[in-house]
Amino acid sequence: MNTQSLFKIRSWKPLFVSVMLAVGWLLMAGGVLHAAPPLPGAIFTTDSTCSGVDLNIYADKEDVYLNGGPSYPGAAGLPDDFYYVKVTAPDGTLLGTSVGSGNDTPVHVTDGEFDACYQLWAILIKASNGTGGYDDTPNPGGEYKVWVSTVATFDNDSTKTDNFKVKSGGGGVQEEATLNVLKFYDANADGSKDDDEVYLDGWKVRITDGIDIDRYTPVHVVVEPDDYTVSEYMPVESGWMSTTATSFAVSLSDGDDKTVEFGNLCLGAGGGRTLGFWSNRNGQALFGADDLALMVGLNLRNADGTDFDPASYAAFRSWLLSATATNMAYMLSAQLAAMELNVLNGFVSASALIYAPGTNSANALGFAKVGKVMNEANEELGLHGLTLSGSPYRDYQEALKRALDKANNNLNFVQSEPCPFTFSE
Structure with a gap:
């Protein structure tokens, strides 16, 4: 064995031992390496009134405002912090960002809710030239995606997103429809909502027509007339079962106001003895x-x-x-x-x-x-x-x-x- 090889081995062994000791210490301390928990809460686009109307379609890019926190009573809001913001096309192409704008983290959350209703145009700079606002999306459907994150790299576990559409020109938005999504607890397991059965707030659903919109019941969202698929998520907790279809196709025309209802129940104890x-x-x-x-x-x-x-x-x-x-x-x-x-x-x-x-x-x-x-x-x-x-x-x-x-x-x-x-x- 030559001296150089011996040096390499002797240099490597202390490093290996140090790494193994560190891993061992983590394991003994219960410090198993886990991925950071995902960011709780939600964000939504809205209009300048910030009245809680859940919008998905706008006449102009300057009409889009950002709000968030609890999406239903009792929901977990975003953690109190300052947040970076960006807007992309659905495929991830950067259109505008707060990073480098002079105020990298323009959004602040207190007690789980946004301090204000933030106009996206006012807090971002264009990716193309650094001037105020954000660029037009290359998406033929006029679709955009807004990101809010605790880190400038917008890592998934530190980020919340929402999709929206802008239909500019022609005098603004000419056509729109309302889609409602409700969830009921099917206590008698018959697959239909009865008068004495309650609606559930906070059940996660997905609305898609090529891009995804995640919302929490009760949902009342203004969208562009189109064909949509509305699907329910299943919760982390075991024992929940669906008593209706888990996905519905909904066709919306101008002026439509349609409602989709999902039914679920949960299984558990009833006094049995083995x-x-x-x-x-x-x-x-x-x-x-x-x-x-x-x-x-x-x-x-x-x-x-x-x-x-x-x-x-x-x-x-x-x-x-x-x-x-x-x-x-x-x-x-x-x-x-x-x-x-x-x-x-x-x-x-x-x-x-x-x-x-x-x-x-x-x-x-x-x-x-x-x-x-x-x-x-x-x-x-x-x-x-x-x-x-x-x-x-x-x-x-x-x-x-x-x-x-x-x-x-x-x-x-x-x-x-x-x-x-x-x-x-």
């Missing part, structure tokens, strides 16, 4: 003569398909603990038994709605009342007690079993009130 509960001391303490009589009265099955009519809690417990899905009727019986006990002992309401796709009790969206699913399962067990692999009834029984299993584990009850929801930025 097979484990009914086979331990807690379940045993509740298991009385009426519980035993109920079990005997059901069409419960053994592993070999024969009837199971327990003579005691001990026999029931042994049967419950031994349940497998080799014979699907056996496992369905076990889940049915647990749910029947849940209802009898007041833990679950027989009228509670659960997600039960594949069952005959379910509506077109897959939701059914617990009591109906139990009756359906008991009837099916009376007809087909041995459903091994290859049985034509096995898939149907598995759908019943799955619905009751999830309910016993508190996973598929329709919640009477909306659950929390947030969206990735």
Whole structure:
């Protein structure tokens, strides 16, 4: 080995050790390297009155103002800070910027809201020559994109954007339409808005006709007559389900005022107790003569398909603990038994709605009342007690079993009130 090679190795080893020690220290300290969280809040273009009218189309570039912060009551606003601003074409071509204007960060946020309604033309300089304002977009549809950021490089995680259109000439804007987007909580899981069901504020939706406009319900946006696609986002939290289409096509003509409504619900707990509960001391303490009589009265099955009519809690417990899905009727019986006990002992309401796709009790969206699913399962067990692999009834029984299993584990009850929801930025 020559001296130069030895020097390289000896120079490299301390660096490697230092890096590894630093990484190790971060890991031990819980300092795993994560990307910066995305900037919360939202920005919107508006007119000079800053009255809250949500506009997307303007007669002139000087008519476009910038506002932001909470887009609905209780929403998280932009962090209090000074912000850089730029305007680009939809493809990212720079048209105007506050960087180098003499006031690089002309927008300021206090308590989550903009200090003022800012005229874009007044706070930017043109990319082409550095004079005030911003250049015309090369986009044939007159489309622009405004950016607000805590960093001059406008990195994604530090930036919020919004799209708008300018239709200059011909006496200004001649045609426009209004698009409304609402979200309701579908508490009865029927796919339609009922009088007693509430609208949800703050659900994120996307409106697109070639460029994207992200908004939060309730949305009332003035747009150019065109064909639009309106889609809903799904929240970060699990358990939410759509009960309507998740995307709608909307055609708007001049003067139209149309509304799109999305329905959703969330799943969660409903008082279920598992097979484990009914086979331990807690379940045993509740298991009385009426519980035993109920079990005997059901069409419960053994592993070999024969009837199971327990003579005691001990026999029931042994049967419950031994349940497998080799014979699907056996496992369905076990889940049915647990749910029947849940209802009898007041833990679950027989009228509670659960997600039960594949069952005959379910509506077109897959939701059914617990009591109906139990009756359906008991009837099916009376007809087909041995459903091994290859049985034509096995898939149907598995759908019943799955619905009751999830309910016993508190996973598929329709919640009477909306659950929390947030969206990735």
